[in-house]
Amino acid sequence: LFGLALLVLILPLFFVQDYSFKEWFYRSLFFLVISCPCALVVSIPLGYFGGIGLASRNGILFKGGNFLDAITAVDTIVMDKTGTLTAGVFEVTEVFAVHRDPTELLSYAKAVEAHSTHPIAKAIASYHPGRPALQAEKTQEIAGHGLLATVNGKRTLAGNSKLLDKFNISYPAELRQVAYSIVLLAIEDQYAGYITVADRIKPDAKEVIQTMRAQGLYTVMLSGDKTAVVNEVAKELGLDKAYGDLLPEDKVNHVQQLIDQGRRVAFAGDGVNDAPVVALAQVGIAMGGLGADATIETADVVIQNDEPHKILSAIKIGKITRSIVWQNVILAMGIKIIVLVLGAGGVATLWEAVIADVGVALLAILNAIRIQQKKV
Template sequence: MKKRKTNLRDLTSNSETQHSHDDGHNHSNSTPISILKGYLPAIFSFVMLVAGIAVDYFEAFPHFSGWIRMIWYGVAYLPVGFPVVKEGWKSIIKGDVFTEFFLMSIATIGAFIIGEYPEGVAVMLFYAVGELFQSAAVKKAKGNIKALLDVRPKEAIVFRDGDYKSVLPEDVTIGEKIQVRVGEKIPLDGILLSEKASLNTAALTGESKPDSIRKEAKVYAGSINLESVIEVEVTNTFEDSSIARILDLVQNATARKSKTELFIRQFARIYTPIVVFLAIGVTFIPYFFVDDYVFRDWLYRALIFLVISCPCALVISIPLGYFGGLGAASKNGILFKGASFLDAITKINTLVMDKTGTVTKGVFKIKNVVVSNGSLSEVEMMKYLMAMEEQSTHPIAKAIMGYNKSGDDYDAEDVSEIAGKGLKGIVNGKTVLVGNKALMAASNIDVPTETESIVESIVLVAIDNQFAGYVVIADELKEDAKGTITALHKVGIKKIMMLSGDKDSITQKVAKELNIENAKGGLLPEDKLNEVETLKKNPENKIAFIGDGINDAPVLAASNVGIAMGGLGSDVAIETADVIIQTDQPSKVVRAIKIGRSTRKIVWQNIILAFGVKVIVLLLGAGGLATMWEAVFADVGVALLAILNAVRLQNMSWS
């Protein structure tokens, strides 16, 4: 059976070439006229066929017989049959004899030889219609993935020699400043230099909601600028940009075939020649065993057998099913590195996850401010604290500087760092200490006992050797984190485990909030790997690991399915993970599992449908009870049903 190439680079190229019988319905630039042109040969053959059958049935023209009748149906056959016969001949010249084109050609030409003209035309017509439906289905399945190709920017406006110039994105170097106007795509990854921006990242993340970002935030190539002209400092070359890496990943996604798909392709290569020789046997062997042997009758049965046996439904619909699954996942901001992982994710029963950046936002925020000195207001204490932390780049300092205060700022002087303890300085003529309990103890400052039960990060403040208060800093849970854990249990994930490099006390607190029973904190990357390897010793455990794709690379690689969370900007995520969630939403993992299961379900439905109908009609055909019309349904009809079934993936909801 001739393989149908499913490499996306080929399928989405402007120079794409279809089989000759597909000419005219490659809808990369579809218009109503171009679509109609693709269907014209089939429409012409259909009209000729129906007219011929009507004349036969009503006997309207007495002379409609012999050569006239054969020529009429021959004209009906040529528009749909000639491209197939031509393709079959090309395949034979190349040494690939047993293709679906060969089977269709032999069956239909044989029907003409024995005078069954309408059946010969009908078989080829419905086969051609099936190919048209297949082309439309593949186009629909490719739509979401091909949309990614359309987000590639065509130009970059770069600041050079005191002026902005339009150049190719490939010609821009790291460190250069580019300008992006309203409605244009950001051509390269970079850092936002403007104060703020509103970006449409739907093509990258699958999220239609605009993303509002501030100065110094990362921006990615392919995002669309929505509000005002912005400036960006380039951090990656075009070849290394996130969109380029993702496009390369998606274009090659079908390189990793599922085991089912590989088996069907190998099966077709063995099965098709066997079918041809069996058809020859059906034609001639009865001569030795049947008294009233009639060559024409047994040849007709053999032709029916050939049409029924053509494995088109399997070879077309199964890759299309997986391709549809990849497209549906891409539409939802989920990238599978191949059809094999669509299968693998359906078998997962154990989920191991990182904490920071996976179920939490990985950004420190002020959770609570407590003032212990009655002579100070909260705002005033925070001014002292912010004056001390202003020059620090530590994540906790950044969280503190995000406090919304009013009035004038305080200035700090003679600020010094006390290693492992905190900061000491002068603010408004007062000595200020900012840090941990060890810093307070070294200065003989009493700290309230209530702070001992706080597991989150805590910043203590003392002014002129008097304890002033404290600020609790914590990482926030993602909005959908808790619902994700509940949903994972509902889809059959029996065991969920959290592994984190953060303090065990914080890890346990987050796990309790999320109803995760098994959690361990204070782990190094190698410790996480050891935990996963221990789980893998039980062959019943099929493990998926979800991490940020940077320090979790060893565990991502060791798991049955490695899932990178928010991997859009992470080189390691794209290289190591099997599945990439392009947003920071853990709930997309549940959606990925559902898409994988729906894909596998549809593929097996198609396999059972194709084999079931073919076996039934084959038995009827062998007994002389099935005609060519039943054969057409068993082959082309089942193929159409399988294609329509596969297309359902594009319209399903996994929310």
């Protein structure tokens, strides 16, 4: 800027016949004052701060102003099922045991599931015992499958059908078609029975999906639950696409395919298995109320109360912030250009340049503060 102001002072010396050093020195000072980017430097960051503040007042944490911009460009919303679209509050509905008492099977299941943070595991672990609790040892979690442990001296498996397939344990094929979340159990490498649990869809989930689709957003659900359960939930919510029986790496592959198609993807999830997908998506959203620490740490946006409609609120806040920031840019540049032209023609004075510079900065600041008054 100083170099340009110096050119304004020197160049007329070679082209203007009646060159007056005082007049052109004054005009160079005018140029230096009006070209000061104070309004932009102050108002743009303040606009993003205002957007982050508005989001926090609505229970949404943006980890940076760049994510306010990124979320406005999203055209595809990919969501996990459990804890995101469903409440993640499961209740045991049936305990079926093979060649043993159901309460005994439940004791084995409770001992194993007590070592998991998954909502289904918590539901089983907190279910009324019926008999003295057993203790699990050497517990090992197999991502996307379930748990392996030693209970009462016996090797015990608790998880989905993929877990039993992994260890070549046979079980009734019709269990794959049960339209409920189901935990299969095997003791000493023998199928021992199953426990079914029921989840409920969050009250605002269906309306949120309808609104997303009305806004032109492509909606996808990815879940590690059985395909039969996932399809049932997807049908009720009206999602564009839904995929079940997915391992964490399968979710990553699905999201990568969407990105390769040129889509701008936001992924919302809460489980520890969702952390890699949250990191991959252009905007990673963690449902913070029930969310795993790894997912919350990885996410760009954290929704503190687990309500799906907050995803729409986050997008709206991003658009409000972008609108205010562009208003400030246009306001500052427009007024400065007008005053600069007037100053070059000798119409505007140095005092008007000072007033225009400071005045535009104040107007831009006041405009940025308006974000805090917005309703979402």
